[in-house]
Amino acid sequence: MGLFANSEDFEKVIVGFFNLVAETPEVADKLLASKLVIRFNYHDPEVVVVVDCSQEKIQVRSGDKEAQAIVEMSMSADIAHKFWFGKVNLTMALARRQMIAKGPVPKILKLLPAIRPTYTMYPRYLDTSGHSNYNVH
Amino acid sequence: MGGYAGQFLQIDLTAGTITKLPLDKAFARNHIGGLGFSAELFLEHIKNKPHFDAYAPENPFIVMTGPLTGIPLNGAARWTVCAKSPLTGFWGDANVGGYFGAELKCAGYDGMIITGAAPSPVYIYIHDELVELRDASQYWGLDTYTVNDRLLADLGVDAKHQGHTLSIGPAGEGLVRFAALIHNKGHAAGRTGLGAVWGSKKLKAIYVCGSGKVKPAHPARLKQLRGELKDLYAESIGIAAMRATGTVTHMDVGIISGDIPIKNWNQTDWDQINELGPAAIEEKIHAGHRTCFGCGVACKKDARVPGGPFKMEKGPAPEYETVAVFGTMCLNPSIESVAKANEICNRMGMDTISCGATIAFAIECFEHGLIRAADTDGLQLAWGNSEAIIALTEKIGKKEGIGAVLAEGSARAAAHFGGQAADFLTTVKGLEAPMHDPRNAHGFGLAYGVSPRGACHEASLTFEVEGGTFYLPDLPGLTAELPPGSQDRAQLNVVCQDYGMVFSHCAVFCNLGGMPLTATRTVEILNCVTGFDYTLEELLAIGRRLWLLKRGITGLFGARRKDDQLPKKLMQPLPEGPTAGSTPDMELMLAEFYKIRGLTEDGVPTPVTLAANRLEQLAELFKQA
Numbered sequence: 132m133g134l135f136a137n138s139e140d141f142e143k144v145i146v147g148f149f150n151l152v153a154e155t156p157e158v159a160d161k162l163l164a165s166k167l168v169i170r171f172n173y174h175d176p177e178v179v180v181v182v183d184c185s186q187e188k189i190q191v192r193s194g195d196k197e198a199q200a201i202v203e204m205s206m207s208a209d210i211a212h213k214f215w216f217g218k219v220n221l222t223m224a225l226a227r228r229q230m231i232a233k234g235p236v237p238k239i240l241k242l243l244p245a246i247r248p249t250y251t252m253y254p255r256y257l258d259t260s261g262h263s264n265y266n267v268h
Numbered sequence: 269m270g271g272y273a274g275q276f277l278q279i280d281l282t283a284g285t286i287t288k289l290p291l292d293k294a295f296a297r298n299h300i301g302g303l304g305f306s307a308e309l310f311l312e313h314i315k316n317k318p319h320f321d322a323y324a325p326e327n328p329f330i331v332m333t334g335p336l337t338g339i340p341l342n343g344a345a346r347w348t349v350c351a352k353s354p355l356t357g358f359w360g361d362a363n364v365g366g367y368f369g370a371e372l373k374c375a376g377y378d379g380m381i382i383t384g385a386a387p388s389p390v391y392i393y394i395h396d397e398l399v400e401l402r403d404a405s406q407y408w409g410l411d412t413y414t415v416n417d418r419l420l421a422d423l424g425v426d427a428k429h430q431g432h433t434l435s436i437g438p439a440g441e442g443l444v445r446f447a448a449l450i451h452n453k454g455h456a457a458g459r460t461g462l463g464a465v466w467g468s469k470k471l472k473a474i475y476v477c478g479s480g481k482v483k484p485a486h487p488a489r490l491k492q493l494r495g496e497l498k499d500l501y502a503e504s505i506g507i508a509a510m511r512a513t514g515t516v517t518h519m520d521v522g523i524i525s526g527d528i529p530i531k532n533w534n535q536t537d538w539d540q541i542n543e544l545g546p547a548a549i550e551e552k553i554h555a556g557h558r559t560c561f562g563c564g565v566a567c568k569k570d571a572r573v574p575g576g577p578f579k580m581e582k583g584p585a586p587e588y589e590t591v592a593v594f595g596t597m598c599l600n601p602s603i604e605s606v607a608k609a610n611e612i613c614n615r616m617g618m619d620t621i622s623c624g625a626t627i628a629f630a631i632e633c634f635e636h637g638l639i640r641a642a643d644t645d646g647l648q649l650a651w652g653n654s655e656a657i658i659a660l661t662e663k664i665g666k667k668e669g670i671g672a673v674l675a676e677g678s679a680r681a682a683a684h685f686g687g688q689a690a691d692f693l694t695t696v697k698g699l700e701a702p703m704h705d706p707r708n709a710h711g712f713g714l715a716y717g718v719s720p721r722g723a724c725h726e727a728s729l730t731f732e733v734e735g736g737t738f739y740l741p742d743l744p745g746l747t748a749e750l751p752p753g754s755q756d757r758a759q760l761n762v763v764c765q766d767y768g769m770v771f772s773h774c775a776v777f778c779n780l781g782g783m784p785l786t787a788t789r790t791v792e793i794l795n796c797v798t799g800f801d802y803t804l805e806e807l808l809a810i811g812r813r814l815w816l817l818k819r820g821i822t823g824l825f826g827a828r829r830k831d832d833q834l835p836k837k838l839m840q841p842l843p844e845g846p847t848a849g850s851t852p853d854m855e856l857m858l859a860e861f862y863k864i865r866g867l868t869e870d871g872v873p874t875p876v877t878l879a880a881n882r883l884e885q886l887a888e889l890f891k892q893a
Binding site: 217220221222223224225226227232236237240241243244247250 | 505506508509511512513517520521523524525541542545546547735736737738739783846
């Protein structure tokens with residue numbers, strides 16, 4: 132069994148975090164510049180979240196399976212959790228298909244420097260948003 | 269037997285003779301090709317006089333292709349060179365892409381063994397059957413780009429099929445100990461200073477032009493295989509990244525885990541890192557894509573700096589190692605200056621890793637007062653001083669002033685400067701470490717330590733497997749999930765050495781273009797091209813034997829356990845960042861490794877190990893030593 136007991140718990144954590152990212156100009160401005168619409172398809176437990184950077188402000192939509200995403204990222208909730216700590220070997224996860232990325236690779240790669248500040252944000256967010264029990268990796 | 273040209277050239281530069289030697293089928297089967305052939309031939313040439321200086325005529329220099337070289341296939345253009353290294357004094361080899369290897373095969377040769385030394389500068393001319401030693405006096409002193417252009421112009425070859433060159437620049441001629449061989453303009457056989465071996469032999473260049481074709485044993489099956497591999501390559505994110513931005517993709521990926529050394533290995537993070545990343549490269553210097561023979565991956569890029577102090581015309585762009593070593597290692601955020609440093613190294617014929625690491629070492633020495641401005645002709649060797657970094661690169665290539673000291677490599681330079689200079693070294697066995705931090709992945713530390721050629725991330729596939737670009741679930745002995753730290757890294761290294769010898773040293777696959785291939789696919793491709801019926805087990809036994817042979821040769825040249833240690837700099841835990849507090853447990857890993865590998869406590873293969881791997885000749889030489 133993974134770290135998150137159910138979809139509701141994980142959804143609260145991840146959507147809350149994406150909303151924080153959306154409100155952090157240092158990261159959000161760069162994501163908005165990409166104009167990407169990214170759908171995260173999580174499993175164990177199942178959660179779907181769209182991060183839409185094509186508008187004036189980043190929109191985070193939980194459960195959106197209809198939006199036409201430019202990038203689809205699929206992974207387990209545990210891998211996602213570890214990723215936001217900066218503790219996933221990205222190359223290995225992609226080679227082993229623990230993370231599956233579909234879409235324009237050059238555009239996906241450009242997101243990496245943009246999201247780098249989030250690795251320190253995530254543990255702080257867990258502690259300050261009532262999810263400190265998940266501040267483990 | 270498919271894939272092979274069927275003969276070698278033996279060229280004695282002292283006597284001025286050229287002999288063609290047939291390739292024996294059993295030899296081919298037992299050693300596959302590439303460094304598998306070269307290490308055998310090298311031992312054969314030195315066995316009667318195993319102690320010699322790297323600059324002595326007795327040092328055999330061997331160029332060798334693999335059975336796949338010249339077959340149009342992703343990641344199969346590479347070929348190898350080897351000799352005793354002037355930088356380390358141990359076994360030296362380098363692996364290079366481009367077109368030279370394929371052209372040599374098309375001319376009818378699997379490789380060449382070059383011995384002796386010419387009395388005056390020569391080049392080797394090869395056009396199919398015609399092989400000649402020719403006067404190179406008019407090219408001596410020229411940089412590699414100029415010699416390439418002049419040689420092709422002087423030969424009057426037509427543009428459609430003009431052949432290819434391999435040459436040294438002023439650094440090789442001047443015996444800079446990390447001099448490289450440059451193929452055409454920018455494919456470098458960089459590591460271990462083998463360009464200086466050519467300098468000592470007065471060999472300036474090789475020109476090769478071939479009109480034949482390399483024929484696989486089973487062409488129909490190969491065609492089918494290519495179709496199957498097409499889907500595999502299309503699905504690979506790693507390959508897509510290589511196509512998009514090349515090896516510099518790692519600037520964005522490696523920084524997350526702390527893999528990129530910064531400020532001569534003193535940091536793993538830097539607020540100006542993005543100035544050197546793929547986005548900055550695309551915006552500021554990118555000028556197109558390039559590839560190697562028959563490879564659709566096209567990971568190589570071109571660069572241009574249109575103006576300013578680092579102006580350069582369109583030419584090969586710096587790859588990841590070069591960007592890191594002249595950029596992050598020196599706290600230099602100017603990607604234009606990194607491109608310029610790359611061009612200088614290519615033209616002068618120098619290994620960018622050793623050159624850049626030696627400059628970072630010099631900057632730290634300068635910071636601590638071990639080098640003063642009076643020693644540098646006024647150059648302020650401060651962190652991030654792009655102009656000084658470029659000026660020092662030129663000085664090293666020309667062996668001018670302090671450049672002459674640094675041209676000896678950082679280990680010898682540390683002995684020259686004295687004091688605490690040795691604390692700033694990043695060398696193992698005298699070879700400057702590449703840009704991957706073992707504090708992030710401890711297996712790299714063991715790989716650097718025990719590699720026969722010194723600190724090297726390509727002497728086995730440890731870097732690829734622990735780093736994650738290769739996924740080899742069908743390779744026996746690999747732990748599915750490595751625990752954090754140093755545990756199980758000895759076994760990882762052993763398996764990755766055995767397989768790596770086959771994959772990138774014998775076959776000779778590219779570690780980038782071949783990244784989606786499983787072990788099963790590798791065996792399939794080798795059998796399809798050669799017509800042999802190798803099993804994976806048989807190939808791994810060949811790989812194991814080759815690793816022990818190379819390790820044994822380095823042992824014959826004097827390397828022992830003390831030479832398998834990481835330098836202080838790489839063992840210093842960092843206070844913060846992704847690798848905070850982490851250092852590889854070298855004692856644990858070495859003890860486990862020696863046991864699994866069958867090495868003595870001092871790190872040389874035991875007589876039992878040598879006998880079990882059909883290395884009796886090496887055992888005899890150890891007895892005599």
